[in-house]
Amino acid sequence: MRPAASNLGDEVVLEAQALQQLLEVLSGQGYQLVGPTVRHGSLVYDRLSSLADLPRGWGDEQEGGFFRLRPLKEPAFFGYGVGQKSWKEFLYPPRHRLWSARQEDQGLQILPPDDDAIKFAFIGVHPCDLHAITIQDKVFLEGPYIDPHYQARREAAFILAVNCGHPCGTGFCVSMGTGPKAASGFDLALTEILEGEKHYFVVSVGTETGQEVISQLPQRQAQAPEREAATQAVARAAEQMGRNLDTTEIKALLYRNYENPRWDQVAARCLSCGNCTLVCPTCFCHTIEDSSDLTGELSERWRRWDVCYTVDYSYLHGGSVRATPRSRYRQWLTHKLATWIDQFGVSGCVGCGRCITWCPVAIDITAEVRAIRESELTVAAAAKE
Amino acid sequence: MLNQLTDPMLPTPYRVLKVGRETKDTFTLTLAPVQGGRGLSFAPGQFNMLYIFGVGEVPISISGDPDRTEKLVHTVRAVGAVSRAICGLKKGDTLGVRGPYGVPWPVKAAPGFDVLVIAGGLGLAPLRPAIYHLLNRRPEYGNLELIYGARTPEDLVYYRELSRWRGRFDFRVHGTVDAAKNDWRGNVGVVTNLVSRARFDPEQTMALVCGPGVMMRFTVQELVNRGLKLENIYVSLERNMKCGLGLCGHCQLGPFFVCKDGPVFPYDRVRDWFLMREV
Amino acid sequence: METLDPVLAAHPFLQGLDPRHLKVIGECASKVNFNAGEFLFREQDEATNFYLINHGRVAVEIFRARRGPVNVQTLREGEAVGWLWFGKPYHWHFDARAVQLTRALALDVKSLMERCDQDQQLGYELMKRYAHMLAVQFRVAILQLGDMYG
Numbered sequence: 158m159r160p161a162a163s164n165l166g167d168e169v170v171l172e173a174q175a176l177q178q179l180l181e182v183l184s185g186q187g188y189q190l191v192g193p194t195v196r197h198g199s200l201v202y203d204r205l206s207s208l209a210d211l212p213r214g215w216g217d218e219q220e221g222g223f224f225r226l227r228p229l230k231e232p233a234f235f236g237y238g239v240g241q242k243s244w245k246e247f248l249y250p251p252r253h254r255l256w257s258a259r260q261e262d263q264g265l266q267i268l269p270p271d272d273d274a275i276k277f278a279f280i281g282v283h284p285c286d287l288h289a290i291t292i293q294d295k296v297f298l299e300g301p302y303i304d305p306h307y308q309a310r311r312e313a314a315f316i317l318a319v320n321c322g323h324p325c326g327t328g329f330c331v332s333m334g335t336g337p338k339a340a341s342g343f344d345l346a347l348t349e350i351l352e353g354e355k356h357y358f359v360v361s362v363g364t365e366t367g368q369e370v371i372s373q374l375p376q377r378q379a380q381a382p383e384r385e386a387a388t389q390a391v392a393r394a395a396e397q398m399g400r401n402l403d404t405t406e407i408k409a410l411l412y413r414n415y416e417n418p419r420w421d422q423v424a425a426r427c428l429s430c431g432n433c434t435l436v437c438p439t440c441f442c443h444t445i446e447d448s449s450d451l452t453g454e455l456s457e458r459w460r461r462w463d464v465c466y467t468v469d470y471s472y473l474h475g476g477s478v479r480a481t482p483r484s485r486y487r488q489w490l491t492h493k494l495a496t497w498i499d500q501f502g503v504s505g506c507v508g509c510g511r512c513i514t515w516c517p518v519a520i521d522i523t524a525e526v527r528a529i530r531e532s533e534l535t536v537a538a539a540a541k542e
Numbered sequence: 543m544l545n546q547l548t549d550p551m552l553p554t555p556y557r558v559l560k561v562g563r564e565t566k567d568t569f570t571l572t573l574a575p576v577q578g579g580r581g582l583s584f585a586p587g588q589f590n591m592l593y594i595f596g597v598g599e600v601p602i603s604i605s606g607d608p609d610r611t612e613k614l615v616h617t618v619r620a621v622g623a624v625s626r627a628i629c630g631l632k633k634g635d636t637l638g639v640r641g642p643y644g645v646p647w648p649v650k651a652a653p654g655f656d657v658l659v660i661a662g663g664l665g666l667a668p669l670r671p672a673i674y675h676l677l678n679r680r681p682e683y684g685n686l687e688l689i690y691g692a693r694t695p696e697d698l699v700y701y702r703e704l705s706r707w708r709g710r711f712d713f714r715v716h717g718t719v720d721a722a723k724n725d726w727r728g729n730v731g732v733v734t735n736l737v738s739r740a741r742f743d744p745e746q747t748m749a750l751v752c753g754p755g756v757m758m759r760f761t762v763q764e765l766v767n768r769g770l771k772l773e774n775i776y777v778s779l780e781r782n783m784k785c786g787l788g789l790c791g792h793c794q795l796g797p798f799f800v801c802k803d804g805p806v807f808p809y810d811r812v813r814d815w816f817l818m819r820e821v
Numbered sequence: 822m823e824t825l826d827p828v829l830a831a832h833p834f835l836q837g838l839d840p841r842h843l844k845v846i847g848e849c850a851s852k853v854n855f856n857a858g859e860f861l862f863r864e865q866d867e868a869t870n871f872y873l874i875n876h877g878r879v880a881v882e883i884f885r886a887r888r889g890p891v892n893v894q895t896l897r898e899g900e901a902v903g904w905l906w907f908g909k910p911y912h913w914h915f916d917a918r919a920v921q922l923t924r925a926l927a928l929d930v931k932s933l934m935e936r937c938d939q940d941q942q943l944g945y946e947l948m949k950r951y952a953h954m955l956a957v958q959f960r961v962a963i964l965q966l967g968d969m970y971g
Contacts, residue, residue, distance in 0.1 A: 255551050255552075256549075258595055260595045260596070264555055264636035265555040265576075265636040265637065266555070267553055269543055269544045269545060269549065269552055270544065272543065300787070301788060301802055302550045302788060303550075305548055305549050415821065442790060442792065443790050445598075445599065445790065446598075447593070447597060448596070453596065458551070463784075463792070470782070470792060471781075474622055476886075476887025476888055476889075477887060478781070478782075478820065478821075478886055478887060479821075480820060480889055484819075484821070487820075487821075492794065495797075500799070721967065721968070755886045760914060763912070763914070819884055819886075
């Protein structure tokens, strides 16, 4: 096959062995490759130096409070769901130095940071995570103030999305309208197909940047059976989602249930550990820390991920507004599914299922919403009697 | 390279020109930009993030005259590490300023109205710029009244200014404290009760309210009892703020970010969330 | 139907009332129980009932955003908690919460006040008791405010 010109919106086929070449094209253009890899028995996103770093032949098993890598029968490159990391770690790092300052005789000197925008190529972005990136774009780029650090990294990032061909244990992207197929927002999107001897990717071209990359690789127009295979793979995944969330009028439902006894029930289980906020790909709360060195001459301001489950988070002189774990769990869930909609015009949840998998006590956001919805039916039924 | 225009997290250095003491733990600082220039243009009710080298940053309402911006004025109460450090500054010291942020008092919509300003404790600080704005344009408004209360006489701020305002014929000032020693000749009783003494036409009155949460809650109730509509009552809310930009999430009250959707809110907009507990 | 008259008569707030007045009050009364932690009323609620406490303990609380509920007064058996309003309904500024199992008589304020309008002798007797209760509470509140300990 010769490299052929491809157009935006096209679907082309890339043979599996060309994936290494794809990575090389991206590295050659100065991108820092980041993608899924196995680390200490878990699935993370980290720097990739080559194709060999991808968890080829691995799948995963996920449930509430449970994650295991499982070997697959087939040598798929992308045969797993999402792990505890998300792409926000790279666009919006957990710790980031904003600036430093010196206190001198003539007064305070503020020293802006050097440009540190890294060009990332994200390899293997699941559709749920792709949505999460666009949601964080709304937070950091569409308010009255823009975060220039996020902006620089985001504008430089290349996104190679991967459509899901297998269901994930705790995900509910279908409920949230975020998957299992990526609709837009990617440079290239792959659907991996393994059929007997055949191993190829059906590739959608999303942007001119993606088009320019794929045209340097041996590819050809996708034929109808290949396109059909991709459609089938995604449809199979959609039918077997591990969870579902009824989003019918969910904002109104939660807004009228701030005093529902269910919050006491979940508060009795919640450890306020904040794992859910750390693994959630849309959580954006952060704190600002100012510190100085031992000499007292140089001070630095750092931005650090923060967790709304701490008592400190809502502290105002005299005490914390959300003094009880009940109020803090309620804050997290109602923000994610309800107030976020008023703030940003979309839900804050992409249905990736991470909060369910990584909760040490297996609290399930879909079960909590279901319980609240059902409690209203119980009350209504009782009222009728 | 980022600068104060392209990175909203970079503070601008300001120098302390004057420090005045209001109460045992409250000080008013007058500041000017180190680089010189026109000074900070702001609307009454807005706040700045004030930064102390190596210690941290806190949101503090601007408490000066919005028509005289060559000097920047802030009134600060020492309640934590950063505010204590700010109160410890001396003439000539420098600090960082970011801002101004926030939705201001609706003074631009006030011409033609009676305006009732009700302050509790340090709540008078974010209201003082609104009072200056109104007094600077006095003929545009109907009745102008200030109701101010604090715990004790020693907790009253802007004491001299209150006396000057009380001397005006076009500005009624009522004050009270909760408790006082016997050398106090003013009122004793809670500030919410003074609402009944204010003179205003509820059809044409705008109320600006700022103070402790309990005080605002009960004051608003009194105003409603006297016929004021919720959309004509404005409150200034307080929350933990880290960035002041609507990006860090700390200041949320339900769907609102107090730093960018507030801190001033028309009461009808925020009432349900404000009255909810632990939200 | 079991009459509430003896229970009403036994409560100190209504002590010395004429039996025919007790009967009228009884028409507005019902027995209520509150488990520990349950609210008799909450801030913003309409002051529908005036409660005569027969058993248990009630805490009157103001909710402060960072301090949580602040208990400013407790009332026990033999005492009363409520607001007798005329004309427009009064809405509570405070919460009242049962600290332990509490049994009380709930007097519906609206119907009680209507009956007082019709029978002014009843009204006077009730107001004497109410005024005394308020004056005592007021004195207590001033003492609390005056900070005897400082």
